[in-house]
Amino acid sequence: MKLKEIDRTAMQAWSPAQNHPIYLATGTSAQQLDATFSTSASLEIFELDLSDPSLDMKSCATFSSSHRYHKLIWGPHKMDSKGDVSGVLIAGGENGNIILYDPSKIIAGDKEVVIAQNDKHTGPVRALDVNIFQTNLVASGANESEIYIWDLNNFATPMTPGAKTQPPEDISCIAWNRQVQHILASANPSGRATVWDLRKNEPIIKVSDHSNRMHCSGLAWHPDVATQMVLASEDDRLPVIQMWDLRFASSPLRVLENHARGILAIAWSMADPELLLSCGKDAKILCSNPNTGEVLYELPTNTQWCFDIQWCPRNPAVLSAASFDGRISVYSIMGGSIDGLRQKQVDKLSSSFGNLDPFGTGQPLPPLQIPQQTAQHRIVLPLKKPPKWVRRPVGASFSFGGKLVTFVNVRTQPQQGAEQQLQQHHVCISQVVTEEEFLSRSDQLQQVVQSQGFVSYCQKKIDASQTEFEKNVWSFLKVNFEDDSRGKYLELLGYRKEDLGKKIALALNKVDGPDVGIKEEKQESEFLPSAGGTFNISISGDIDGLITQALLTGNFESAVDLCLHDNRMADAIILAIAGGQELLARTQKKYFAKSQSKITRLITAVVMKNWKEIVESCDLKNWREALAAVLTYAKPDEFSALCDLLGTRLESEGDSLLQTQACLCYICAGNVEKLVACWTKAQDGSNPLSLQDLIEKVVILRKAVQLTQAMDTNTVGVLLAEKMSQYASLLAAQGSIAAALAFLPDSTNQPNIVQLRDRLCRAQGDPAPGQQESPKVPYERQQLPKGRPGPVAGHTQMPRVPAQQYYPHVRIAPTVTTWSNKTPTALPSHPPAASPSDTQGENPPPPGFIMHGNVNPNVAAAQLPTSPGHTHTQVPPYPQPQPSQPAQQYSFGTGGSAAYRPQQPVAPSASNAYPNTPYISSASSYSGQSQLYTAQHQASPPTSSPTASFPPPPPSGASFQHGGPGAPPSSSAYALPPGATGTLPAAGELPASQRTGSQNGWNDPPALNRVPKKKKMPENFTPPVPITSPIMNPLGDPQSQMLQQQPSAPGPLSSQASFPQPHLPGGQPFHGIQQPLSQPGMPPSFSKPNIEGAPGAPIGNTMQHVQSLPTEKITKKPIPDEHLILKTTFEDLIQRCLSSATDPQTKRKLDDASKRLEFLYDKLREQTLSPTIINGLHNIARSIETRNYSEGLTIHTHIVSTSNFSETSAFMPVLKVVLTQANKLGV
């Protein structure tokens, strides 16, 4: 394909290969006169610009020369490494002169462009060549057999290669060998070629076919084979190219007879030795393979002869040909259409007419439809064989999983053996690992997750932390796995109880020290009279008297007002306490309105429970203090929301330093998603190690949240999912496909994650999920494949994610879980309620439907033992605040009495985030009830509705209200309109009062559930009411129950658990949870559902479980109380196993075991097991508690061997599976 054209009759020389851009120099040819018969001459330089599609060559410079040229070459000598144009143009003139030009000067337009000139030769210099090894050496040939070797560094005195050949002849061609630098060949028109050895300074061989018809017009050495060369003949009688090998110089090795008339020029490609160009008087330009003689290509030319032809050294596909019709054409041998040619004609036309508007009509000419000329549109085929330079010899491509596919094609030398040949065609697949630290850390993390050694892991991280912040973060994370987490958090914030105690003591001593004696004396003196004898009741008209009168009439309110007026604050408060809650509250308010001290706002907040105020309006510099306050006081249900709020403020309002501190708040809140968001903002996430940093924290925090809140870790938020999948991708990229699969969140239906999972599975060689369907599935379907229970069951944690689009999952998941777990137990007492539950259990409703599914309050209430995120449609009206406040003691430090008020919750703020607030019922609160209720069941099986018989709740007795709900949320309690149960707030009202709880149910504070997993109770912790209490004494005196519960209150932070707020849903669950905890020998580790002792506690999250629930179970009796421990222990163990098991197979096994253990529970219910077996089972349970699984297995074996097979076969094997798994997992 023709690329460019220059209208010159000229000799041509390409710039050397090193040169960029590519230039073509032309010098007016001495042999031919052009059409003008002009005798002027010029040296011109053009640039080959292939990005310009036109046929014009860009002219760079023209130098008017006094010479015409027979030969022009462009050598790289003196190449300037920086300059665009360099080297030296060497021209052979008419009169024996050799002229050296500086092309850079020509281009620069200098006048002095001649470097040197020498006219030592006789006659025209027709032959010139540059030695490619020593580019300062130039050979020239002229008449009279003259050959000179010029050293460009010492141009004045040329050398000769040896004695002149005789007889004297013209030298038409000269060429340096391409392999051996001291070998030179020359040829004469007479047909002889002489090879010179410059070291010997003599001709070493003469090559001739003795035909006398060879008129050498061209000579070229083989680019690769040192001993081979070709000679071309100009003679029309012998228009051949002879290929000679000097080792066999008697006759040509091969003769190429492709031209019909004499050959005028040849050029052998340096880029591919199989390409030899030749042009001849037959007006053909051929490209042949001199090694085979085959013509590979015929260039499309006009009918004119070409007298010079040159490969472009730099661009191997480009060649130029000078023809006698006064034109130099630049071609590509790669074929292609010849649209370019037409383009040039059009261009010419338009330039002649200018702007395509030749007549100035203002209107451009319409595009001309040029008739299709077949000749012009002929497709020019490329070379028959691909040139060497397009054959890619090597390649390396990455593929999925950090694999690298490489191949090389080693050039085989003929002498090399067959083995080498074989080697050639191998492809290697390698594993590339670049992030070793990343991998090893990821490995560690996985091990920790498996072994549950979180505390030591966190400690290690703390020790290794480089920055204070990092240390803090890890410390906070570590606390999650320790007892008394809130206390520890406080310590981390710098509030150590002991220290504070000391400080206070110190302060007291200091201040009071000297005064103590006096004070005491004073007090003594003051109190003495009253302590002893009578005292005078003054009813005088002064304030004292008025107060007295008011008091005497029981008018506390006035008395308080009077005191306030008289600024007797202490009196006022004391009186207000006696006057009841409302009065106290009002008095407090007034007091605060009056009081203006620096810490008033804090005190206000503390007393009014207005933590939100603190969090919302504190100076952000005091975020530690605010967090400390929240940690100290916030109720479990609002705790995380408050932490969140603080974190959000820090993030949005704070400076960069504070922004990072928000992470700590989110850790306290257990809000994984926000932690990710915050962290991501602060850190550069592109670096694998920094991603590793994040994932370590997230995984640990998620584990913590999972442990404390019994949430399914499989649920993830959008951002976290993105990070996790990024992480998985990174692992995959390092070849750790299995690890990537382990970390990839498996319960999201985000398409990219589903796709990645599919890709990982297949890369691992596993059948991809959903492979039974077509392979396209994961891509076309954005949904998870059918039959995967994972995602459905796994969204309990979603509530934490404010992202609304997740609501559907959020709702469905807990519900399903609940159904599956609780139906059997919950139903016994409410046969009528069974049917709705059943149907729904079997047909898990779609997300939007769930709400309605729970409309039946009986079922719902009964089934909601623990699921924190449970939703409930039945929300009775919000109850009026109870006038009687249970004086809930939250004794921390000074033990200030903190009365929780039902109307106070912070939660409403949280509720804003949830569109369906009313529907979200208090899962947590229910949990407490129902569990109590179920437990109670054993004592008084059929629903006695104890609520009715409760005495009016005394202030302190209010706590019994949850105990109250411990009364079965039977149809009477729930189905009756509120108030029907008498003075007590109806059980039916509870949900309403628990609305805060419900909202917080979504946002369950870690603390809420953190308690149960505590390994040990704080030392001063008095076990709360044993579970038997409400069961045994369902109608019992609430007071007594309260009393029993009170001791738990003064506990340290964990005592949130014991907030016995009747109205506060958040507080409620603690009873439920803690009571079982108090059972001796309860496994310390967390497994809330089981602890509750609710039969049929959650054991698996699978849908099958739901579906497998047989209807008849509804009528089952409860498990006898004394054997309940078996169920809780086993369930707990399974739960623990489930949370540490990683592979789906084990999980399936465990789920299955959990189901099959129902047989055992059934037998327990029916009390059909023999005492030996029962004893044995209890022994196993005990060994489980001590984590001595091997002992458990021994007992197991003993039971099996000693008992009746038919009696135990239904459950014993399963139990063995569980024990074995537990042993293996080391939970």
Place this chain on the structure above:
Amino acid sequence: MVSVINTVDTSHEDMIHDAQMDYYGTRLATCSSDRSVKIFDVRNGGQILIADLRGHEGPVWQVAWAHPMYGNVLASCSYDRKVIIWKEENGTWEKTHEHTGHDSSVNSVCWAPHDYGLILACGSSDGAISLLTYTGLGQWEVKKINNAHTIGCNAVSWAPAVVPGSLIDQPSGQKPNYIKKFASGGCDNLIKLWKEEEDGQWKEEQKLEAHSDWVRDVAWAPSIGLPTSTIASCSQDGRVFIWTCDDASGNAWSPKLLHKFNDVVWHVSWSITANILAVSGGDNKVTLWKESVDGQWVCISDVNKGQGSVSTSVTEGQQNEQ
């Protein structure tokens, strides 16, 4: 760092020109000057020849796997001016389409991101780039960019599917408004970026000039969620450039020299996570490069001769050269 886990004896009878794994990394496709395309199952370090595809009449330069959502589809291009699309149906591989719209060797084929549908870009020595779009029912629509690169286009590489101005997922159900782009490199020493206009026509958006010789390969880096676009290019001139563009308009590209090799660099390939670049050159050497924290590209490994012998240390001289 780099360890050979499988050596596949392809039994090709001539030079191998390309070897590509499928989407999952379980199948290997190779092509050769012996005019054949072969597919191997290479799971678990094995090699099972699945197909030996004959149909080309010249050396086969490149193969490209389509995304599996379209089934098992492989495209190959050859010096015979043809592009063949092969498809596995019921376990047998067959030619499903043959594109003969080029006048010269077809040097490169590349499938568009799967989000766009089944679209194949082909670069040819005739200077044109053709785009084949599957329109269903066995029909392929052809668009052609003539004179994309004078004397020839050596490589094409699609930009990852990124919705302009938004890194966040589009609302589901709505078809994202992708802007289709690809890069090409050619014998005019240029890299060109092409963009599909609203009317469906392809327009040259950008010319990237830095190479002083043929651009042998271009590789648009996979998107890793950052707003920066990255392209690697390698050339006959021995240079490898990393081009980056982080402005929203996508027009301000700046080159950074990764290294100047002593020989032709034939091929560049990004790792899936776009952080490692494999460079293969005419000296039969494969090197792996990674950007260090300070933005310098560092050779992290040298995969010698593809035989698996690896030296992780690279001499200073080589690194500092140029």
